[in-house]
Amino acid sequence: MDAVVHATLESFDAATHDRLSADPVRNTVALTSLDRIRRSPATDLLPTLITFHDNGEVIGSLIRTPPWPFQAADLPLPAVELAANLAARIDPDAPGVTGPRDRSEAFATATGKNYTESLTTRQYRLGTLAQPTVEGAGRLATEEDVELLGTWREAFLSEAVPEAPNEPATEAMRASLRLGNGHALWVSNGTLVAWAVASLPQAGMTRLGPVYTPPEHRKHGYGAAVSAFASQWALNQGATDVLLFADLTNPVSNSIYQRIGYQPLDDWAEFWWKH
Template identity: 85%
Template sequence: MDAVVHATLDSFDAATHDRLTADPVRNTVALTSLDRIRRSPATEQPPILITFHENGEVIGSLVRTPPWPFQAADLPLPAVELAATVAAKIDPDAPGVTGPRERSEAFATATGKNYTESLSTRQYRLTTLAPPSVGGTSRMATEDDVELLGGWRAAFLREAVPEAPATPTTEAMRTSLRLGQGHALWVIDGAPVAWAVASRPQAGMTRIGPVYTPPEHRRHGYGAAVSAVATRWALDQGATDVLLFADLTNPTSNSIYQRIGYEPLDDWAEFWWKH
């Protein structure tokens, strides 16, 4: 087995496009993050792109889109030792790894670093959408909402992933809207009270997230309502697999998503290196 470090996204795409799009559910994070870089390269840092080969065939890959951790969804277990060795040489400043639990934990262990589990999530896929009955209305966000969305994204990251690096959240929201992602808002008396994002479909797959309700507006069903709106937007864009991740330490969100039509698929985990 050997590894190839790709200098360009075009080179990586040529080696992995068919492989990643054949299983868009498992490869959801790589597909959406690389699409963002592909369509807005000026706003992103260059990605770290590695493929693993055996007998002349690609058997897996490892991706990182700085400043975020490595993505191990397509990392085959027999390649974790090689992956850890290569990653240490070419990307020593990587902060951690995320992916399906078995793969991400195997990679974290193979690095020999001390690590902490920062996030434990469950992946869900939509079966039949069942929107809840909640007071209020919905609308899709526009450029006029960028400051609000930037503040909410920063609050979401502080709460959900406190280890996450500081990023320009308002500019990220402006770029996301420009790239055609669906930002849904739930509105009460003219004021937004909850927010959910749906990614642009990739190989028929869309992922919902973040979903955020400010603390003062929680326990009214607004998160479920806005998630259903974002899901409907994704379906209207032609998505056939609508996915989302829910924090396993939050039983409320896990039950809410199941009530509006999502079924559990797999458990993921994120590990960050201790310094």
């Protein structure tokens, strides 16, 4: 077994596009991350792109889009030691790894670093969408909502993923809108009360997230309503696999998603290195 570090996204795509697209559910994070790189202006933070080969055949991959952790969903377990050693040499600034638990934990262990489990999630896929009956109505966000979306994104990350890199939130939201992602807002009595994002479909797959309701508007069903609205937007865009991740330490969100039609698939875990 050997590994190839790709200097360009074009080279990596040539080796992995068909492979990743053949399993868009498992490779959801990689597909959306790579699409964002392709269609966004170039930055100084170049991605780390590695493929693993056995007898000339591509058997897996490992990617990182700075400043975020490695994505191990396509990492073959037999390549974990090779991947950890190579990653340490070519990308020493990586903060951690995320992916299905068996792969991300194996990679984290193989690095020999001290790490903490920062996030445990369950991946869900939409079956039959069940629209909840909730006061208010949904609408899609526009450029005029960018400042609010930036504020809500910062609040969401501070609450749900405190280890997340510090990025300019408003610019991230503006870029997401320009990429064509669906930013759904729920409006009750003229007040914006909840937000959910659905990515533009890739290989038939859309992923929801973030989903956020400010604390003062919780326990009214707005999170379920805006999630269903965003899910319907994704279906209208032609998505065949509508996915999301729910924090396993939050039983409320897990039950809400199941009530509107989402079915559990797999457990993922995110590990960050201790410094």
